[in-house]
Amino acid sequence: MPTLGAQPPAEKVRExxxxxxxxxxxxxxxxxxxxxxxxxxxxxxPPGSLLSEFGSGTIKGLASTGELLLGGTPTPGFVVGSGFxxxxxxKRASHSVNLGVVPLFVNxxxxxxxxxxxxxxxxxxxxxxxxxxxxxxxxxxxxxxxGGGWEGWVGEQGSLGVAFRLTYASVTRDTVDERYSLxxxxxxxxxxxxxx
Numbered sequence: 439m440p441t442l443g444a445q446p447p448a449e450k451v452r453e454x455x456x457x458x459x460x461x462x463x464x465x466x467x468x469x470x471x472x473x474x475x476x477x478x479x480x481x482x483x484p485p486g487s488l489l490s491e492f493g494s495g496t497i498k499g500l501a502s503t504g505e506l507l508l509g510g511t512p513t514p515g516f517v518v519g520s521g522f523x524x525x526x527x528x529k530r531a532s533h534s535v536n537l538g539v540v541p542l543f544v545n546x547x548x549x550x551x552x553x554x555x556x557x558x559x560x561x562x563x564x565x566x567x568x569x570x571x572x573x574x575x576x577x578x579x580x581x582x583x584x585g586g587g588w589e590g591w592v593g594e595q596g597s598l599g600v601a602f603r604l605t606y607a608s609v610t611r612d613t614v615d616e617r618y619s620l621x622x623x624x625x626x627x628x629x630x631x632x633x634x
Contacts (some may be wrong), residue, residue, distance in 0.1 A: 453484070457595055458591050458594075459550050459633070460511065460515050460634050461486075461511045462511055462634070463510060463633070464507070464509040464510060464517045464633070465506075465508050465509075465634070466521075466545075466632045467505070467632075468505045468630045469504050470502070470504075470601075470628025471500055472500075472624060472627055473501065473625060474498065474499055474501025474535075474620065474623075474624050475495070475496060475497070475624070476497045476527055476535045476565075476622050476623075477495070477496050477497075477620070478492055478496075478535075478619075479494060479496055479619045479620075481617045481618060481619075482615070482618075483618075486570075487575075487616065488567055488573045488575050489567065489616055491533065492529070492533065492553065492567055497527060501624055502526050503523070503524065504523075505522065505523040507519055507523075507525065507543060507545075509516055511514075515546060515547040516545075516546050517543075517545040517547075518543070519540075519545075520540065520541060520542055521540075521541065522540060523538070523561070523605075524538050525538075525605070525622070533567070533568070534555030535566070535568075537564070537581070537605075537607055537622050537624070538563070539559075539562065539564075540562050541559035541560065541561030543557060543558065544557065544558055545557045553588045553599065554587075554588055555587055555589065556585070556586040557585055557601070558583065560580070560581070561580070561581050561582075562580065562581075563579050563581035564576055564578055564609065565577045565579070565607065565620045565622065567620075575616065576611065577609040577610050577612055577619075578609055578610070578611075579609030580609075581606065581607035581608075581622075582606050583603050583604060583605035583606070585601055585602050586601065587599055587630065588600060595633055595634060596631070596633055597630075598630065598631055599629075600628065600629055600630065601628055601630055602625070602626070602628075605622065605625075605626070606622065606623055607622040607624075608620075608621045608622075608626075
């Protein structure tokens with residue numbers, strides 16, 4: 439028989455474990471760098487053009503990279519999405535070679551609540567040559583990349599980490615007055631913030 443004035447037993451508060459699980463909406467912002475390499479092969483060069491200033495051969499330098507990726511999680515730990523990726527290599531103070539990619543990517547966490555992941559993408563690529571006077575020459579093609587990394591939880595749904603990726607891209611420009619191919623090989627190390 440209940441005692442007058444007695445309080446009902448308190449309900450147990452269950453912890454929401456999904457706040458530390460890779461599921462639902464996915465967003466990642468990354469910044470990084472690595473030894474960039476771009477090989478330029480011109481076959482039709484207009485006199486006095488930007489392409490003539492670059493010449494032919496391999497362009498090497500420190501490549502900076504950044505990305506914004508957005509996606510969803512069909513099953514815990516498995517992400518599919520798209521976004522934008524960018525790399526830039528400075529040939530010298532006045533000239534640079536850039537690569538932009540709109541990818542279709544997959545990101546797989548080895549444990550849906552763990553830190554380790556692998557990633558791969560394929561995407562549409564735009565390579566560009568540019569100088570300090572804002573002259574540019576753009577070429578289109580495809581890019582592929584793969585890598586992996588580690589992320590540690592820093593709050594509900596948020597994690598910080600590092601990732602390594604190797605990216606290859608091949609782009610070409612073929613117009614009446616200018617023709618060349620440009621191939622990129624870009625190993626990069628990046629720092630990531632992921633909301634997931």
